[in-house]
Amino acid sequence: MGPIHSKRFRRTPQVVLIGLDSAGKSTLIYRLRRGVVMETSPTVGFNVVRLELDKKTALTVWDVGGQGSMRSHWTHYLEGSGALVFVVDAGDRARMDEAKKALKTVLRDHHARDVPLLVLANKSDLPNSLTIGEVSEQLDLQSYTDRVWEIQACSALNGLGLNQAFLSVARMIQKK
Numbered sequence: 001m002g003p004i005h006s007k008r009f010r011r012t013p014q015v016v017l018i019g020l021d022s023a024g025k026s027t028l029i030y031r032l033r034r035g036v037v038m039e040t041s042p043t044v045g046f047n048v049v050r051l052e053l054d055k056k057t058a059l060t061v062w063d064v065g066g067q068g069s070m071r072s073h074w075t076h077y078l079e080g081s082g083a084l085v086f087v088v089d090a091g092d093r094a095r096m097d098e099a100k101k102a103l104k105t106v107l108r109d110h111h112a113r114d115v116p117l118l119v120l121a122n123k124s125d126l127p128n129s130l131t132i133g134e135v136s137e138q139l140d141l142q143s144y145t146d147r148v149w150e151i152q153a154c155s156a157l158n159g160l161g162l163n164q165a166f167l168s169v170a171r172m173i174q175k176k
């Protein structure tokens with residue numbers, strides 16, 4: 001990252017985007033992308049996107065990858081982040097337990113303390129996708145009593161719910 005970029009991007013709140021592989025993170029970033037993709041690292045494979053939600057609200061979203069080998073690094077990115085967005089494939093019942101465990105592990109880390117969480121129940125366009133109530137239950141979100149969290153449905157494929165979701169993220173950060 002060049003010095004000019006880093007200065008410019010430091011001013012906006014940072015959001016870390018995580019989730020299992022295939023949850024839809026890359027598709028989501030692709031959808032959200034309006035301006036420049038600041039950096040894509042071929043070695044680590046993460047994407048960084050600056051989101052202009054409205055005239056006064058911008059976020060920098062970091063997609064830090066979801067494959068098994070990457071998961072141990074998730075918490076590293078949380079330091080200094082305003083919020084955590086956990087993307088889950090609401091159509092994949094078989095991997096809900098894995099998603100629940102991955103989320104639990106991240107939130108247990110001290111870097112994640114006090115970081116608001118938005119769960120994105122992605123792939124809501126699929127006819128068999130779980131509702132946000134069902135996803136909440138599967139991920140055991142009710143157990144996170146000492147954390148600010150929200151859940152929203154979206155489709156990274158057709159863009160439905162995305163803007164609203166990230167406006168919620170911005171609001172959660174402002175409230176903090």
Ligand code: G3D
Pocket residue numbers: 019020021022023024025026027028066122123124125126154155156157158
């Ligand atoms: P990842 O970056 O989290 O690993 P990807 O996930 O963005 O690569 O998405 C994995 C697959 O899910 C892709 O399909 C992608 O098109 C699909 N996908 C992502 N978001 C949605 C969504 O909202 N709805 C639907 N129906 N599919 C979605 P392929 O076939 O390319 O593997």
